Amino acid sequence: MLQLRAPRLVWGLLGLALVATTWRWWPDAATSTSAVSGLAPGTPGVAFVHSLQDTVPDGDLGTRPGAEPALAPGPLPYAELKRLFDYYLSAVGEQTIAAITAEIAGDLDRRLSPDQRPAAKRLLALYLQFKLALVDMEKKPELAGTDAKATRQRLLAMQDLRSQFFSAEETQGMFGFEDDYDQDALARLEVNQNPALSAGQKKEQLAALDASQSAALREEREAPRVVLKIDQMAQALRAQGASEDDIYRMRSKELNPEAAARLAALDREEGAWKSRIASYLNDRSKLLQAQADAAPAQREAALAQLQQSQFSPDERRRLAAYEPSAPVWLGAQSPGL
Structure with missing residues (x-):
């Protein structure tokens, strides 16, 4: 069943200018492992920034905000932690990196078992260091350009930089799906920009890429169209006088209860x-x-x-x-x- 996710940022296709523009203004970021571990928890139940009002933090850590942390340590949910980090880091511009880091640390304290917290905060510190390192990488003139060759060079450079911060297990857990998405998008870009291919050959190769996609990747690519369809259905129901409860039930049936709740929060x-x-x-x-x-x-x-x-x-x-x-x-x- 479709999982409603935030729009994916594909580093290889969008470039790294967004990273540089956003991050270069916050040199006060608390990015060392010791600094992150010592941060005080944020205030539960209070919107961190106005743009996150009435939203629920991304990242299914097994415990919702305000509930008791899980007692069993278990392995770290790398992909969900990255989603949680990115949710709060979307507040850059409304808060400093230091304040955002403190808020994430507080959420980790509330939602992870005591045995998991140090490793999760260490991962947060590394993620912040990696983000800041991307700023310097983006300045390299040899990585400029928007064609397929330059895009692949940026993607490879980013992956090489990433390996300096994360283990193979952490990389696969945090970025595995993102890498698959980027590689698929890059392959399509290379086909479309290949002057040696006719229109028919391009169509055949793009169809082959469609056929070779994993189910998860196909679902991700279909997500925008599904969300648009659900939005059109909601508008039609409202025009007929449906209540917000009716809208929630429709969304829950078409997607799932969690996605319906997130869309209701976005409506508010x-x-x-x-x-x-x-x-x-x-x-x-x-x-x-x-x-x-x-x-x-x-x-x-x-x-x-x-x-x-x-x-x-x-x-x-x-x-x-x-x-x-x-x-x-x-x-x-x-x-x-």
């Missing part, structure tokens, strides 16, 4: 974002009317103060998309989607 987040934008646009309109005769600099300062009082720095960068006219926001998604 989107609704809250739209409400905030509507309130801001109303306040902005009143301010501009009150400041109609003020000097431009004074008016801009008042607008900046209004924005700072209602939005985080990361959210403020998105406001320009909504400011020209109020109707723009009606079909928009919240920044966390």
Whole structure:
């Protein structure tokens, strides 16, 4: 059954510019193993940042937030830990790396057995070090470019760098599926960019790649279309007057209860974002009317103060998309989607 996951970032295809842009501003990151191990737990039950309000942390660690940790140590769930790390690291821009690291450490304390926590925090420290090392790697001019050859060079360089931080077991557990996804995407890129192939030959080779996909990879590639279909079904039900409980039951049947709960949380987040934008646009309109005769600099300062009082720095960068006219926001998604 389809598992609802966050959109996958494929390093080989997207490049590493996002890493450099996001991470170079946080040199205060607590990335050593000892630093991570000594961090205090965060506050359970309170949204870490506004963009994560009404969401549930990714990563099935066997214990949901707020429940008692499992007593049996067991092996580390590497893939789920990486999903948990990435969930919190999506808050970069709203919080510092140090604060995010502390929040992750607190979640690990709440959801893992005492025997698992040191190894999980060690893995977190290595993951942060790896992320920061990617910034330096991205600066290498020989890795620039968007064609298939440059993309493969970046992918190989990233995998080589990764091996300096993680064991073979950790690499397979954390990145195994991601590597399969990247290799499949890269193979398709090479076919599409091969000038020696005719359109028919390209179609045949792409079909062969489709046929050779694993079930898990095929499900991952189908996920966006499935989610779009579910969204269209939800819109149709709402147009017929269905309740949110009706929407949840439909999603639970088509996907699974966990995915239905996540989509319901995203609905609440989107609704809250739209409400905030509507309130801001109303306040902005009143301010501009009150400041109609003020000097431009004074008016801009008042607008900046209004924005700072209602939005985080990361959210403020998105406001320009909504400011020209109020109707723009009606079909928009919240920044966390």
